[in-house]
Amino acid sequence: MKKIQLRFAVWVVLSGMSVFPQQERFRRSPPPPEPLQELKLPRIERAVLSNQLNVSIVTRENAPFSSLQLIVFAGESLSPNVPAGTATFVASLLGRGTLVRSVLDVEEFLDSIGGAFSISVGQDHILLTFHFMEEYLDPALGFLSQVLLQPNFTRTEIDYAKFTTTYDLVAKEKDPDFVSRRHLARMLFQNHPYEKFAFSSDAIKAWNQTSLADFFDRFYRPNNARIIFASSLSLNAATRKISQYLNLWQPRDLPPIALPPLKVPEKERICLVDVPQSRECMAYVGTVFPNPGNPERFDLAVLNQVLGGTPTSRLFMNLRESKAFANFAYSEAEFYRAGGLFLVRAKVRPEAIAPALQEIRKEIRTLTKEPVSSLEIEQAKSYLIFNFPLRIERYDEFSRRMADNQARNDGEEFWSRYYEQVMLVNADRVFATAQKLLGQPLILVIAGDKSVLSERLTDLETYDVFDAKGQFQYTVTKDKKGAAHEAR
Amino acid sequence: MFNHGRRRTRVGISLGLVLVFAAPLLGQFGPSFPLTHARLKNGLKVILSEDPSLPVVSVAVAYNVGSVHEPFGKAGLATIMENLMFRGSANVAPFQHFNFINRVGGELSASTSEDRTIFYQTVPSNQLALVLWLESDRMRSLEINEGAFERARMALLDDLLQKKSEPYYDSQLSFDQLIYSDFPHSHPVLGTEENARNLTVEDARNFYTGYYAPNNAVLCITGNFNKLSVSELVARYFETIPRGKDVSQSFEPPVYTRQPVIKTFQDVLASAPAFHLGFRIAPPFSNDFYTLSIVDYILFRGRSSRLTRRLLGRDNKIAYQAAGGIEKRKDRAIYRIFCVVNNMAMAERCQEAIFAELDRLKRTVLSEPDLVRTKTMFKRDYLERLSSSMERALFLCESFLSLRNFDDVPLELDKYMKVTANDIVGILNRYFTADNSIILNVKTK
Numbered sequence: 001m002k003k004i005q006l007r008f009a010v011w012v013v014l015s016g017m018s019v020f021p022q023q024e025r026f027r028r029s030p031p032p033p034e035p036l037q038e039l040k041l042p043r044i045e046r047a048v049l050s051n052q053l054n055v056s057i058v059t060r061e062n063a064p065f066s067s068l069q070l071i072v073f074a075g076e077s078l079s080p081n082v083p084a085g086t087a088t089f090v091a092s093l094l095g096r097g098t099l100v101r102s103v104l105d106v107e108e109f110l111d112s113i114g115g116a117f118s119i120s121v122g123q124d125h126i127l128l129t130f131h132f133m134e135e136y137l138d139p140a141l142g143f144l145s146q147v148l149l150q151p152n153f154t155r156t157e158i159d160y161a162k163f164t165t166t167y168d169l170v171a172k173e174k175d176p177d178f179v180s181r182r183h184l185a186r187m188l189f190q191n192h193p194y195e196k197f198a199f200s201s202d203a204i205k206a207w208n209q210t211s212l213a214d215f216f217d218r219f220y221r222p223n224n225a226r227i228i229f230a231s232s233l234s235l236n237a238a239t240r241k242i243s244q245y246l247n248l249w250q251p252r253d254l255p256p257i258a259l260p261p262l263k264v265p266e267k268e269r270i271c272l273v274d275v276p277q278s279r280e281c282m283a284y285v286g287t288v289f290p291n292p293g294n295p296e297r298f299d300l301a302v303l304n305q306v307l308g309g310t311p312t313s314r315l316f317m318n319l320r321e322s323k324a325f326a327n328f329a330y331s332e333a334e335f336y337r338a339g340g341l342f343l344v345r346a347k348v349r350p351e352a353i354a355p356a357l358q359e360i361r362k363e364i365r366t367l368t369k370e371p372v373s374s375l376e377i378e379q380a381k382s383y384l385i386f387n388f389p390l391r392i393e394r395y396d397e398f399s400r401r402m403a404d405n406q407a408r409n410d411g412e413e414f415w416s417r418y419y420e421q422v423m424l425v426n427a428d429r430v431f432a433t434a435q436k437l438l439g440q441p442l443i444l445v446i447a448g449d450k451s452v453l454s455e456r457l458t459d460l461e462t463y464d465v466f467d468a469k470g471q472f473q474y475t476v477t478k479d480k481k482g483a484a485h486e487a488r
Numbered sequence: 489m490f491n492h493g494r495r496r497t498r499v500g501i502s503l504g505l506v507l508v509f510a511a512p513l514l515g516q517f518g519p520s521f522p523l524t525h526a527r528l529k530n531g532l533k534v535i536l537s538e539d540p541s542l543p544v545v546s547v548a549v550a551y552n553v554g555s556v557h558e559p560f561g562k563a564g565l566a567t568i569m570e571n572l573m574f575r576g577s578a579n580v581a582p583f584q585h586f587n588f589i590n591r592v593g594g595e596l597s598a599s600t601s602e603d604r605t606i607f608y609q610t611v612p613s614n615q616l617a618l619v620l621w622l623e624s625d626r627m628r629s630l631e632i633n634e635g636a637f638e639r640a641r642m643a644l645l646d647d648l649l650q651k652k653s654e655p656y657y658d659s660q661l662s663f664d665q666l667i668y669s670d671f672p673h674s675h676p677v678l679g680t681e682e683n684a685r686n687l688t689v690e691d692a693r694n695f696y697t698g699y700y701a702p703n704n705a706v707l708c709i710t711g712n713f714n715k716l717s718v719s720e721l722v723a724r725y726f727e728t729i730p731r732g733k734d735v736s737q738s739f740e741p742p743v744y745t746r747q748p749v750i751k752t753f754q755d756v757l758a759s760a761p762a763f764h765l766g767f768r769i770a771p772p773f774s775n776d777f778y779t780l781s782i783v784d785y786i787l788f789r790g791r792s793s794r795l796t797r798r799l800l801g802r803d804n805k806i807a808y809q810a811a812g813g814i815e816k817r818k819d820r821a822i823y824r825i826f827c828v829v830n831n832m833a834m835a836e837r838c839q840e841a842i843f844a845e846l847d848r849l850k851r852t853v854l855s856e857p858d859l860v861r862t863k864t865m866f867k868r869d870y871l872e873r874l875s876s877s878m879e880r881a882l883f884l885c886e887s888f889l890s891l892r893n894f895d896d897v898p899l900e901l902d903k904y905m906k907v908t909a910n911d912i913v914g915i916l917n918r919y920f921t922a923d924n925s926i927i928l929n930v931k932t933k
Contacts, residue, residue, distance in 0.1 A: 026724065027579050027625060030588060031617040037543035064871045103802065107791035112861040114868030133868055160802065279653055312590040379591050386593025386612045389542050393876040
């Protein structure tokens, strides 16, 4: 019997440690890749209409849909201090009917052209996204013209927008993810125009007809906007169409916008935001940085990929796969006109908040102390390079990427030199970026049920407690004997 | 091996593949894209759809198995199997599937439903062989050991815990039992905690052997690939995987008595009252199903749909939330509506409003503009499902597993577009009636 077992074991070893008999040799290792095919991006052409509207045309043959992105540089940072949130307010009213179409008419119209219309508001700009079936090009552009030239800012619509926005915001204030992200923005953008983006439901009461009409009239101008239009039309045909419907949109002189640079926090701060009865817990760690030039942008992209860009990055593998502290853990970078925001975002098991925070800090610290291995750098670069075509496969994703690119003024070279720029990144450059960015004081925000979380945060020397709206409540400090004290 | 376009080739015969059919037929409204399909000797269905516009390729492997195939008392097995498929096979270490795909910039995911388990990934087109190697390895030689099984079971228990903490989840399960009545169709995809704790590694091995065989699967490759080398690669990696036992896909036909059912359920986690309302409708992709799909759009799709406006209209909103749609579970389908309301009186008012709107639709033939609008929305969503190589691969797998005749794929959209206003009245009268309705009112504690 023993002999048989021994023979079997020898046979297993000889057959490549496999218990699956008759395995073909090619199954033992992954096949090599074929030569990489050249990525040919869809043709992008540009034109400027007589009213100074910049138009980028992407021609994609045989597409059943058209996708139009309108960028207007009318983001939240341009809202007046009072009422904060005006940019969001204006955007929420666009598409809720025009002077010639009621809300119900608009809903029916959009459905009838297979349309989807949405507006997102950022710090520096708004992005209006409009997709529709290509066969309805003329009615769709006619509708866009009404939205821009005949918006409906009646009292009824304003009251309704205030009601729904308040309702939405109150609902979101029960969501630890929303609450913690907003709080992080407040902490990092304190006394900067970007702080206005984090307005609370109280600001909505001050919204009024005059301020929104002024804001719209001032910023919603063709010389302050750009269009990216993806369809099967050629440059000439597309610009002719857009011009036909938007040529009455009049430009206006705009004062230059001067934004102060973002300020790096002077010291580390830990905030606990109470979301009563929440079963979930979110942890955010963030900092800001001055706007990077092109080479640094790519160093940061690789650093982000190593730390938390995808589920195979360090944070996810550690906090979820290895320690099971978190449902997910990622990092991301956002770029604005006045600088950038780098953050780590993790959905943590409430009972594991303390060790989870330790691990996040450890991962960040490690990047500032030890250079990333060349192998890991190459893997991160490989992901960034090869994932790129996947991101632009859908017609709407491609035009959305283009819109982001144009909104940030990334320039023509950004995409054409994308591969080359990523390839040039090395371990030294990533290490230098990590030391510069992550070596500075960080803001940590935890959001969840305070009654559950505070029991788990006893190791922290000090932290500030806020309510879900972001109002400061008290500071918890640990004394020499380890007892926690609250000070208001 | 595969027939690209109208031309048939005999290359496949030398590789041992049986060429079945190529379907370049196009409908009047249908999307135009190349589509070829074949079946290997071991029964694996292979579907190819080429799109050379970007250097990207998607591979989906769909197994014709889901929670409906779980034996009584073994609920949760299908979900555990999905998890185990990432925990290593003869030549791929646990979780290396993720790493291999991620390192080449690819993206991957998997899903388990009542009647399918699908694994899909998109990679740069030069990495097609890698994906076929990975997929074939786990189809051929998954390693199911005690450790991997235990970790998969823990993941399932975590998911169950999460689900159980969601308001209305328990009421949803209770409604499923009312409307489907038999175990295969009525039990949840995640199963139950009790079942999950009783499952054994042997159960998982038997489930894998029984259902994760080439003759119970479809492999779909879409995007940018080399026409000549793709057939060679498919043959290389999949042809020698042994065929499994034939799988029965038939279930006891349901016996329903047609009478209204109204029950009440107390949901301790619900913060507001709610109700589930369902109608048993014709099986998926039966003749009536095409009209039923258009009816779904009339009732609940788009902001101008009838019940969306009736229940959630800005001037006459009577529900906090309202959603509805067709739910398919293998050979059964229901039309399902769920509303969250302010109080039980409003629940009653909502139900009256729903039946009143249905009556109005039965009495008045839908106007031509309304019908055209509805079909435009349907067409948009249908074509959206072909917008990327991944979506197209999933669409084709789904079509293959659902349709009686896969060759009808290019003609499918036409069937929806040909639905008439009179067809709609007929369907509403047949299925959307009080005596075919099942209501579960959900009370708060």
